[in-house]
Amino acid sequence: xxxxxxxxxxxxxxxxxxxxxxxxxxxxxxxxxxxxxxxxxxxxxxxxxxxxxxxxxxxxxxxxxxxxxxxxxxxxxxxxxxxxxxxxxxxxxxxxxxxxxxxxxxxxxxxxxxxxxxxxxxxxxxxxxxxxxxxxxxxxxxxxxxxxxxxxxxxxxxxxxxxxxxxxxxxxxxxxxxxxxxxxxxxxxxxxxxxxxxxxxxxxxxxxxxxxxxxxxxxxxxxxxxxxxxxxxxxxxxxxxxxxxx
Amino acid sequence: xxxxxxxxxxxxxxxxxxxxxxxxxxxxxxxxxxxxxxxxxxxxxxxxxxxxxxxxxxxxxxxxxxxxxxxxxxxxxxxxxxxxxxxxxxxxxxxxxxxxxxxxxxxxxxxxxxxxxxxxxxxxxxxxxxxxxxxxxxxxxxxxxxxxxxxxxxxxxxxxxxxxxxxxxxxxxxxxxxxxxxxxxxxxxxxxxxxxxxxxxxxxxxxxx
Numbered sequence: 190x191x192x193x194x195x196x197x198x199x200x201x202x203x204x205x206x207x208x209x210x211x212x213x214x215x216x217x218x219x220x221x222x223x224x225x226x227x228x229x230x231x232x233x234x235x236x237x238x239x240x241x242x243x244x245x246x247x248x249x250x251x252x253x254x255x256x257x258x259x260x261x262x263x264x265x266x267x268x269x270x271x272x273x274x275x276x277x278x279x280x281x282x283x284x285x286x287x288x289x290x291x292x293x294x295x296x297x298x299x300x301x302x303x304x305x306x307x308x309x310x311x312x313x314x315x316x317x318x319x320x321x322x323x324x325x326x327x328x329x330x331x332x333x334x335x336x337x338x339x340x341x342x343x344x345x346x347x348x349x350x351x352x353x354x355x356x357x358x359x360x361x362x363x364x365x366x367x368x369x370x371x372x373x374x375x376x377x378x379x380x381x382x383x384x385x386x387x388x389x390x391x392x393x394x395x396x397x398x399x400x401x402x403x404x405x406x407x408x409x410x411x412x413x414x415x416x417x418x419x420x421x422x423x424x425x426x427x428x429x430x431x432x433x434x435x
Numbered sequence: 436x437x438x439x440x441x442x443x444x445x446x447x448x449x450x451x452x453x454x455x456x457x458x459x460x461x462x463x464x465x466x467x468x469x470x471x472x473x474x475x476x477x478x479x480x481x482x483x484x485x486x487x488x489x490x491x492x493x494x495x496x497x498x499x500x501x502x503x504x505x506x507x508x509x510x511x512x513x514x515x516x517x518x519x520x521x522x523x524x525x526x527x528x529x530x531x532x533x534x535x536x537x538x539x540x541x542x543x544x545x546x547x548x549x550x551x552x553x554x555x556x557x558x559x560x561x562x563x564x565x566x567x568x569x570x571x572x573x574x575x576x577x578x579x580x581x582x583x584x585x586x587x588x589x590x591x592x593x594x595x596x597x598x599x600x601x602x603x604x605x606x607x608x609x610x611x612x613x614x615x616x617x618x619x620x621x622x623x624x625x626x627x628x629x630x631x632x633x634x635x636x637x638x639x640x641x642x643x644x
Contacts, residue, residue: 204617205608209580211615214554215479215561216581222474230470233492234463237499320625382496383489426493429529 225410232385232409236378300319327342332377336367341403342396346415347435349403350390359393360400362420363384367393376423380416383427385409405435446510454502462499468496469512472582473519479577480523482566486530487523494522509591516592520574527570564614572607579604 333350336359341349359367366373377388386408394403396417405415413435419428442450442464452463466473473494477487498518505514565573571593578589579600586604590597611617 201609201612204612206603207617208608208611209613211557211561211579211611212576214559215565216475216583218558219475219581222471223484223488226474226491227470229488230466230492230495231463234466234495234499237496238459238462271567315508383492 206397220413222342229385233382236385323422332388335390335394338393339392340395340398341392341401343431343433346396346417346431348413348431349392349394349405360395360420362400363393364403365420366402366422372423374423376418376427377404379423379427380404380406380418380429383429384414384416384432386414389413399429399430408420439493439518448507451502451505451511454499462502465511466498466515468563469515473515476516476519476577476582477523479565479581480520480570480574481526486526490522490526491524492521496518497522513588513591514576520578520592523574524570561611564611567614568605568607568610572603572610575600576604576607576611580608 226364263355335350338360339345366376377391380388384406386406388404389407390405392403395401400418400420402422403415403417406416408414415435416427416430416432417430419430421428442461445453445464447465447468450461450465454465466544470491474487474491477490477494478484481487483491494515498515501518505511510516565576568576574593575589578584578592579586584592586597586600590600593600595603
């Protein structure tokens with residue numbers, strides 16, 4: 190009889206033993222971890238390992254090796270925008286000097302509080318000033334940040350980064366992320382931990398009515414993934430609302 | 436501390452300690468040792484490979500970050516299992532909140548179509564029936580009946596008394612027996628259509644039981 194089985198009638202015993210036998214047989218058919226999952230976990234662990242170690246002091250700027258964002262913070266409610274134009278209002282600069290990095294495979298500290306504003310952002314409160322040039326990118330690879338305010342659905346998610354819809358404000362629920370580069374960096378890190386790769390595009394918007402940042406991730410395996418995350422992104426995880434392969 | 440490449444003689448607790456003092460390889464080795472069993476727990480508890488993969492990754496990162504809070508009250512492997520089960524529970528809750536949304540990819544774990552057709556059908560029925568159980572019963576059955584862990588160990592993983600594990604298992608088995616048709620006719624082949632979980636549910640509903 191199965192462990193943890195109270196007294197029962199003989200028929201019930203037989204039935205419950207049959208259940209246990211079914212479960213054992215089912216367990217015997219458990220497939221091993223898929224190789225791609227092993228790779229994914231290894232990558233996630235490597236990313237975590239280089240982010241922060243539980244027993245170490247905070248990583249200094251000099252020792253941080255991650256390309257992490259130098260983000261134009263600069264979103265101020267009410268400012269904006271060029272109607273009818275897709276506006277990339279800021280960029281995540283993956284700048285780092287060559288001497289900072291001893292390994293290309295070794296990302297840095299997303300939680301680094303010393304993230305700097307972009308070199309070109311002379312006025313961090315006027316991100317709109319950059320919009321006439323569209324989303325800013327650099328040759329060091331950058332994420333394009335949009336504030337479309339669009340309400341994406343599962344079918345329109347692939348259009349992230351192409352929308353011409355412009356909204357003049359970010360939903361209140363997303364202000365934590367739009368106004369704090371560290372918070373947004375942590376959010377991107379959470380997304381990239383789940384889907385190893387780089388956030389290439391992010392749009393402060395809605396997903397099926399919920400305040401959301403919709404991102405496109407360029408994955409290390411060459412694929413792309415579209416992810417809608419909620420307002421709690423970066424707090425305890427990505428707060429994923431929806432994800433799909435692009 | 437310099438990384439140690441050969442961990443053969445190093446126990447789990449020592450790996451965790453080394454991780455905490457900066458051995459960058461130690462946690463990876465610790466997780467590698469147990470990941471297949473942790474994967475099995477996640478997969479059988481959640482039923483969906485994509486969800487199981489997400490839960491396992493969440494658990495791994497949680498364990499990595501929380502290593503300093505491990506007090507040694509239980510075995511390291513027990514602690515890892517507990518984190519995985521909690522990650523599975525988090526995912527179940529998340530999926531409930533977003534029940535209207537489909538999974539990112541795929542659906543329930545595809546049961547292998549190779550081998551004895553009746554065995555395949557039984558496994559499909561068992562998978563569906565397990566999915567119909569409340570999480571606490573499913574987790575207990577996965578750990579006790581499927582993974583073969585003792586009730587005492589399962590109690591430590593789930594952080595509940597042994598009696599609770601037993602009652603969860605008992606209730607879960609009873610429910611599965613109903614869903615799989617064993618309880619009405621213990622000798623019946625559970626793979627015949629009339630004993631599929633959905634069919635069994637309908638039958639009960641029609642009979643008013």
